[in-house]
Structures are given as C-alpha cells and as structure tokens.
Amino acid sequence: MTGAQQTRRAADERLRRAVRPEKPFNWFRLVVTVAVVAGFLLATSTVDAHWGRLPEAPAQLWNILGLMIGELALADLPDALASMWESVAIAWLGTMIAAVLSFPLAFLAARNIAGPGTVVVTRQLLNIPRAIPEIIFAVALIPIFGLGPLAGTVAIGLSSTGTIGKLSAEIIEGCERGPIEAADAAGASKPQRVRWAVIPQVMPEIVAFWLYRFEINIRASAVLGVVGAGGIGTMLQQSIEFRQWGQAGMALIVVIVVTIVIDAASGAIRRRIIRGPSS
Amino acid sequence: MIRFTHASVTYPGGVAALKDLSLDIAEGEFVVVVGLSGAGKSTLIRTVNGLVPLSGGSVEVGSRTVGDLNRSRLRALRADVGMIFQHYNLVNRTTVLNNVLMGRLNRVPGWRSMLGWWGRDEVERAMRALEVVEIVEKAYVRAANLSGGQQQRVGIARALAQEPTVLLADEPVASLDPPTSHTVMRYLHRANRELGITTLVNLHFLDLARQYADRIVGLRAGAVVFDGPASAVDEKVFERIYGRSLTADDVLEAEASL
Amino acid sequence: MSSRQPGLTRPRRPRPSPFAAAGLVGLAAVTVLAGADWEYGIGFSLVEIWDGLTRANAPMRGLADIDLGTLLGSRARSGFLETLQMAVVGTVTGATAALPLALLNSRLGAPNRAGYVAVKLFNNIIRAVPDLLWALLFVAAVGVGVLPGILALFFFSLGVVTKLTSDTIDGIDHGPVEAARAGGASHPQMLRYAVLPQVLPAYTAFSMYCFELNLRASAVLGFVGAGGIGAVIDFYRGQGQWDRVWGVVAGFLVVVIIVERISALVRRRLL
Numbered sequence: 081m082t083g084a085q086q087t088r089r090a091a092d093e094r095l096r097r098a099v100r101p102e103k104p105f106n107w108f109r110l111v112v113t114v115a116v117v118a119g120f121l122l123a124t125s126t127v128d129a130h131w132g133r134l135p136e137a138p139a140q141l142w143n144i145l146g147l148m149i150g151e152l153a154l155a156d157l158p159d160a161l162a163s164m165w166e167s168v169a170i171a172w173l174g175t176m177i178a179a180v181l182s183f184p185l186a187f188l189a190a191r192n193i194a195g196p197g198t199v200v201v202t203r204q205l206l207n208i209p210r211a212i213p214e215i216i217f218a219v220a221l222i223p224i225f226g227l228g229p230l231a232g233t234v235a236i237g238l239s240s241t242g243t244i245g246k247l248s249a250e251i252i253e254g255c256e257r258g259p260i261e262a263a264d265a266a267g268a269s270k271p272q273r274v275r276w277a278v279i280p281q282v283m284p285e286i287v288a289f290w291l292y293r294f295e296i297n298i299r300a301s302a303v304l305g306v307v308g309a310g311g312i313g314t315m316l317q318q319s320i321e322f323r324q325w326g327q328a329g330m331a332l333i334v335v336i337v338v339t340i341v342i343d344a345a346s347g348a349i350r351r352r353i354i355r356g357p358s359s
Numbered sequence: 360m361i362r363f364t365h366a367s368v369t370y371p372g373g374v375a376a377l378k379d380l381s382l383d384i385a386e387g388e389f390v391v392v393v394g395l396s397g398a399g400k401s402t403l404i405r406t407v408n409g410l411v412p413l414s415g416g417s418v419e420v421g422s423r424t425v426g427d428l429n430r431s432r433l434r435a436l437r438a439d440v441g442m443i444f445q446h447y448n449l450v451n452r453t454t455v456l457n458n459v460l461m462g463r464l465n466r467v468p469g470w471r472s473m474l475g476w477w478g479r480d481e482v483e484r485a486m487r488a489l490e491v492v493e494i495v496e497k498a499y500v501r502a503a504n505l506s507g508g509q510q511q512r513v514g515i516a517r518a519l520a521q522e523p524t525v526l527l528a529d530e531p532v533a534s535l536d537p538p539t540s541h542t543v544m545r546y547l548h549r550a551n552r553e554l555g556i557t558t559l560v561n562l563h564f565l566d567l568a569r570q571y572a573d574r575i576v577g578l579r580a581g582a583v584v585f586d587g588p589a590s591a592v593d594e595k596v597f598e599r600i601y602g603r604s605l606t607a608d609d610v611l612e613a614e615a616s617l
Numbered sequence: 618m619s620s621r622q623p624g625l626t627r628p629r630r631p632r633p634s635p636f637a638a639a640g641l642v643g644l645a646a647v648t649v650l651a652g653a654d655w656e657y658g659i660g661f662s663l664v665e666i667w668d669g670l671t672r673a674n675a676p677m678r679g680l681a682d683i684d685l686g687t688l689l690g691s692r693a694r695s696g697f698l699e700t701l702q703m704a705v706v707g708t709v710t711g712a713t714a715a716l717p718l719a720l721l722n723s724r725l726g727a728p729n730r731a732g733y734v735a736v737k738l739f740n741n742i743i744r745a746v747p748d749l750l751w752a753l754l755f756v757a758a759v760g761v762g763v764l765p766g767i768l769a770l771f772f773f774s775l776g777v778v779t780k781l782t783s784d785t786i787d788g789i790d791h792g793p794v795e796a797a798r799a800g801g802a803s804h805p806q807m808l809r810y811a812v813l814p815q816v817l818p819a820y821t822a823f824s825m826y827c828f829e830l831n832l833r834a835s836a837v838l839g840f841v842g843a844g845g846i847g848a849v850i851d852f853y854r855g856q857g858q859w860d861r862v863w864g865v866v867a868g869f870l871v872v873v874i875i876v877e878r879i880s881a882l883v884r885r886r887l888l
C-alpha cells in the first residue's frame with residue numbers, strides 16, 4: 081500500500097465518523113440589521129429635510145471656512161479668550177457642583193451599600209437630569225437667575241449630577257468585597273465601613289470620572305451662550321448670525337484649541353490618578 | 360526544504376538572538392528545536408516565514424530566499440508555510456469555521472475575501488482541515504467557547520487549511536496539560552506523516568521531543584549545540600543544551616505524575 | 618509591641634510630591650478665580666442660588682401645573698417624529714463613516730505614521746466642536762431646517778464613535794493579527810479578519826450609545842433653527858407657556874428612557 085492510499089483511507093475513516101454541523105441561523109443579527117436598515121430608509125425618505133440642498137452643503141461650508149480664515153483678525157483674540165475662560169469657569173464650577181451633589185447620592189444608589197428601596201428611588205432621581213440636556217436646564221434657569229453664567233453653571237451642575245451619580249454608583253458596586261468584610265470583622269460601623277473600606281477603593285476612579293465629565297462639560301458650556309447662559313456661545317452665535325466671519329473664525333479656533341489642550345491635560349491627570357503615585 | 364546559511368538576527372536594542380547559524384532541513388522531516396528560554400527558538404522559527412527579518416546570512420524555503428521576496432511574494436510564501444502559536448491566536452469572538460477560513464486568505468481574490476463571500480470550495484477545504492483534527496462538529500461554535508486543547512486543534516486546522524508544504528509550531532503545547540499536549544502532538548505528527556508536511560516545532564519538554572521527533576536540534580544562545588536523531592539525545596547532550604543536568608522538572612511525565 | 622525596637626528607625630510620613638502639591642494649589646486657584654465676583658469670574662454665590670430657587674418664578678409655576686395634553690397636539694407630535702428621524706439618519710450615517718475612520722485612527726490600522734498623526738488631528742478637531750456649534754455652522758451654510766440638524770449629528774457621531782472605536786482597536790489581542798500575517802493575509806485582509814471581528818460588538822454598542830446622545834442632542838438643535846423637538850420647546854418658551862414646555866420635556870424624558878432601556882438590552886446581548 082502506498083503512502084497516498086494510506087492517507088486517503090485514514091481520511092475516509094474519519095469522514096465516516098464525524099458529522100458536519102448545519103450552519104446555525106443568527107436571528108438576532110438578522111432582526112437588528114433589518115431594523116436598522118429599515119429604520120434608516122424610512123427616516124431618510126419621510127423626513128422633511130430638503131435633501132436637494134445637501135449637494136451644496138460642502139461648498140457652502142468650505143466657503144464659510146474660507147471667509148473665517150480670510151477675515152481673521154488678531155484684535156478679536158482677547159475677547160474670544162475672555163469668553164472662553166468664562167465657558168471653562170462654568171464647566172469647572174458646574175462639575176464641582178455635580179461632584180458634591182452626586183457623591184452622597186452615588187452611595188445611596190449602590191446596591192452593595194444601600195437597601196433595595198433606597199437604590200430604586202435614588203436611581204430614578206438620577207435618571208431625570210441625565211436625560212435632559214444642559215440647554216433645557218439653562219433656559220428654565222434664566223428666568224430665575226437672569227441672563228449670564230450663573231444660570232449656565234447651575235444648569236451644568238444639575239444635569240451632570242445624574243451622569244456622575246449613576247457612574248459613581250456603578251464604580252462603587254464594582255469594588256472588592258474583601259476589605260468590606262475585613263472592616264466588618266474589625267467591628268466597624270456602617271459609615272466607618274464606607275469611609276475606610278469603600279472610599280479608598282473607589283475614589284481614584286470617581287475623581288477620574290469627574291475630570292472626564294469636566295472635559296465633556298467644556299463642550300456643553302461652549303454653546304450655553306446660544307440661549308444667553310454665559311460663555312463663548314453668545315459670541316459664536318452672534319458672529320455667525322451677523323456674518324462677522326473673522327470673529328466667528330477666531331471664536332471657533334479658540335474653542336477647538338482650548339478644548340483639545342484641556343482634553344490632553346485632563347487625560348494625562350486622569351491616567352496618573354488611575355495609575356496611582358509612582359514610587 | 361529549509362536551509363539556513365550563516366543566518367543571524369540582532370534585535371533593535373542589540374540582543375543577538377541568532378548567531379551565524381547554518382541548518383538544513385529535508386523535505387518531510389519532523390524536526391524539534393529545544394533550548395533554554397531566550398535561546399532563540401522563537402526567533403529561529405519566525406525567520407522562516409519572515410515575521411522576523413534576518414540581519415545577516417539567508418534562509419531559503421524550497422527555491423525561495425525569504426529575505427529577497429517583495430511584499431506580495433512574501434505573502435505567497437507565508438501562505439505555503441503554516442504557523443501554530445503557543446497562545447493559539449484565534450479570534451475569540453467569531454466562529455471556529457471563520458478562524459479556519461483565515462488560512463485561505465491568500466488563495467482567494469482580495470475583494471471577495473473583504474466581503475466575506477467564501478466559495479463552496481473554500482468552505483469544503485476548511486471543513487476537511489477541521490476533520491483532520493477531529494473537531495468539525497464545533498465548526499459554528501465561537502472560538503471563545505472551546506477548551507485550550509480544542510483551540511489549539513483549531514489553530515492546527517487553520518494552518519492545515521493553507522495546504523502548506525511547511526508547518527511551523529512555536530511551543531504549541533506550552534499552555535496545555537500533559538494528556539492534551541500528547542493529543543496535539545499526535546495531530547502534528549499525523550499531519551507530517553500523512554500529508555508529508557515538513558514540520559519544525561519548538562518544544563520545552565525533552566521527553567515529548569524525543570517521543571515525536573525524527574531529529575532534534577539543540578539551541579543555546581543563538582547557536583546550534585546539538586543536531587542529531589532523537590535517539591542520540593542522552594544526559595551529556597542535555598547538559599550541552601541546558602548547561603546543567605536533567606531534573607524532574609524537565610520531563611512532562613514527571614509533571615503528569617505529580 | 619510595647620517598646621520600640623532599637624536600631625530600627627520608623628519611616629517618616631512621606632510628603633506629597635511637589636508636583637502633586639503644585640497641582641492641587643493650582644486647581645484651588647482656578648476654582649477661586651472662576652467663582653469670585655470680579656471681572657473674569659462668574660460671581661458664584663450659594664445665597665443667590667438659594668434666593669433664586671426659593672423665589673416664585675414662571676418656570677417653576679409652569680412645572681407645578683404641567684400640561685401633558687400638549688404632547689397630543691400636532692406641533693409636538695411632528696416635533697417628536699422629526700427628532701427621531703434626525704437621530705436615526707445622523708447616527709446611521711455618522712457611525713457608518715466612523716468605522717473606516719476608526720481603523721485609520723488606530724496604530725494597528727494606519728498605513729503609516731504620517732497618516733496616523735493626520736487622522737488623529739482631524740478627529741480631535743471634529744470632537745472638539747460641540748453638537749450645537751455644528752448646527753450653528755450648518756444653519757449658516759444651508760439655511761434653517763432639518764438638514765443642518767442631520768449634518769450636525771453626522772459630524773458629532775463621527776467624532777464620538779471614531780474615538781471610542783479606535784481606542785478599542787488599540788487595546789485588542791494582537792495574536793490573531795500575527796496569525797493573519799503569518800498566513801499570508803494582506804493589510805486590508807488582516808483588518809477585516811483579525812481586527813474587525815474583535816471590535817464589531819463594541820462598535821455596535823458605541824453606535825447605540827451614540828444614538829442616545831444624538832436623541833438628547835436633537836432636543837436642543839431646534840434652539841438654533843436646526844429642527845426637531847427643540848424648536849417646539851423654544852417656541853413655547855418664547856410664548857412663556859412653561860406648562861407646555863414641561864409637558865413636552867416630560868414626553869421627551871419618557872422617550873429617552875425607553876430608548877435607553879431597549880439599547881441597554883441589546884447591548885447586553887452583544888457584549
């Protein structure tokens with residue numbers, strides 16, 4: 081018997097033993113795909129969007145960007161920087177308000193700390209501000225605090241409380257049980273347990289998330305001015321509306337550059353916080 | 360089939376992993392490379408399919424000199440050389456069959472593979488490769504749901520689906536328990552004997568090497584310190600390769616009996 | 618236990634590093650400068666906040682007798698429909714374009730170093746522009762309506778999904794990549810077979826998360842003339858009909874929470 085024959089026979093034998101499976105049908109994927117495609121086609125065809133204007137959009141945008149660069153004037157820089165600083169201040173203070181408000185709520189919303197009833201109620205309470213955009217808070221607060229940055233700051237603070245609270249609660253729920261048991265074994269009270277076994281574990285991640293939220297809030301506070309709640313948004317809206325492209329361009333550049341710089345700095349600090357002190 | 364001529368590799372950073380190494384492997388041989396950690400076993404194997412470029416000398420596979428190939432020729436060579444990895448290197452999130460089809464990528468037109476339109480013929484070949492390692496019933500299971508030994512068999516099937524002339528295996532059983540190690544080694548051996556594929560395997564355990572190899576190559580600090588039939592490996596040879604005498608830690612059976 | 622062992626000095630309590638200390642002082646200074654009542658501060662005052670919130674005011678009165686009947690009106694209904702349509706079109710187009718961009722935006726997928734840096738810069742700029750600012754720009758470019766809203770959501774989604782997906786790509790297992798290369802796959806084939814299957818579930822989850830963000834964003838695009846439910850809210854606000862504003866907001870809240878639940882269910886199934 082030759083080697084090839086032997087090979088064939090061995091292969092045949094195995095073929096007889098093994099049964100090839102049928103290709104299973106992935107219903108889940110089919111349903112999701114059909115839903116997305118159908119939803120997209122339906123929305124595109126029914127929306128009253130004047131699609132005819134779409135082809136001219138790139139040229140128009142290009143045109144506007146050209147005017148912005150062309151009419152750029154250094155004289156606008158101090159104003160733009162001052163307004164952007166106001167936006168940063170709004171984002172910073174708003175994030176601090178949210179951090180202070182959300183911190184106790186987060187423990188009440190964590191299943192491994194609070195009772196089930198408290199958790200459900202707190203979670204619902206956190207859900208409401210999470211679903212409402214900052215701008216809507218801002219328009220409701222302007223009649224109360226008047227036009228200006230205070231309304232914006234409180235709006236950012238309230239709306240971030242929901243997100244930060246929910247995420248902090250999840251971080252708290254993810255902490256290790258070991259130290260909690262050790263604290264219990266040492267006879268700690270409930271608040272003592274939270275203070276010495278839970279907070280040291282979760283604090284780095286929670287603070288890192290505050291910073292991350294600050295980065296997002298910069299983007300929100302840069303446009304709050306559109307409704308008159310302070311920051312560079314007013315300048316952006318008015319210069320675009322009155323076609324003062326040089327000023328609009330300067331404001332746009334300042335927003336982009338400051339946002340990128342703060343992202344980079346805050347990102348570096350976040351990584352350092354998560355990594356812990358190097359020794 | 361595979362010829363190293365004064366091959367040397369110096370990594371960026373100055374580590375000389377292979378030093379002026381010459382070696383000739385004939386068609387159809389089952390060669391096992393042994394050596395201490397850091398001896399250069401992985402480096403040696405990876406120069407064969409050009410994953411690690413040589414810094415001197417040459418490697419030839421058949422009539423092709425690896426260092427001289429342009430990008431598409433190098434890909435064609437890699438398609439003729441199957442590789443098996445210590446950590447299996449499967450895409451966990453997709454099916455076993457899709458993993459095995461990865462072995463056919465170089466054989467189908469680019470646009471068709473990008474769309475994922477595999478012909479019947481390609482699927483048939485992948486199925487046959489799975490049958491060789493006797494795991495065809497898992498064809499539509501996600502790779503993540505298999506045990507380590509099963510995953511390594513899929514890794515072998517992926518290499519066999521390439522219908523290679525050379526098979527490279529870099530510590531294929533280092534992450535497996537002793538009985539599973541034997542199963543995997545048997546499949547490699549079978550591929551070598553039944554399909555006539557020239558096979559080059561890195562192994563950690565000397566007894567496993569002696570059991571399956573036609574020929575054993577001992578590496579130490581990037582140079583060949585032993586080259587001979589498995590039967591010629593004795594205590595002395597072991598000392599030459601590992602720089603110390605044999606202990607219980609060095610054989611698989613000892614571990615198995617623990 | 619009772620007496621100090623001779624010869625062993627107890628370590629001193631380490632002092633915070635000068636870098637960390639300077640950082641903390643700096644952050645405190647920023648906080649004070651930002652909050653103080655001076656030319657460049659916002660004049661933050663808890664007293665003022667308390668006074669404001671406890672004083673009778675129109676929005677709160679409106680909240681007290683919230684008018685949920687507004688939701689049945691044709692204005693609100695078409696506003697909601699428009700918001701949904703905008704979010705769907707913006708997300709699907711933006712997320713689709715984000716997949717190739719995410720590959721280019723990762724170390725593994727970029728064809729070369731220069732391309733990687735250029736794509737990264739482009740993505741950072743896109744991400745630095747807030748949703749409403751995109752809307753302002755597109756309203757200026759193509760006029761008011763739903764179209765600028767969709768374009769704004771497209772770019773917003775592009776930035777978000779690209780960033781999240783490319784971060785995932787940078788963290789995947791390189792084993793299959795090596796296996797694909799060792800099997801003779803080309804660069805695009807490697808991306809298609811070794812990278813894509815690993816990131817597809819996460820990419821889908823990010824796209825759904827982005828849909829939630831877009832839904833929320835499309836509630837405010839109307840404030841600058843870019844369509845959706847925001848235009849309705851802005852209309853009632855302009856009329857001072859706060860009871861109706863809150864009615865619409867409440868309906869919006871329910872829509873967002875429902876979408877979030879569905880999305881969470883699907884995402885759990887995916888990951």
Ligand SMILES: Nc1ncnc2c1ncn2[C@@H]1O[C@H](COP(=O)(O)OP(=O)(O)OP(=O)(O)O)[C@@H](O)[C@H]1O
Nearest residue numbers: 370371372374376395396397398399400401402403
């Ligand atoms: N990519 C690399 N860059 C720099 N040095 C490397 C690289 N890969 C391996 N080396 C070095 O080259 C030498 C040989 O490495 P190689 O991986 O070939 O050893 P090995 O025999 O396979 O070891 P092990 O049994 O641990 O896998 C080692 O000193 C290693 O540190």
Ligand SMILES: [Mg+2]
Nearest residue numbers: 400401402530
């Ligand atoms: Mg190795």
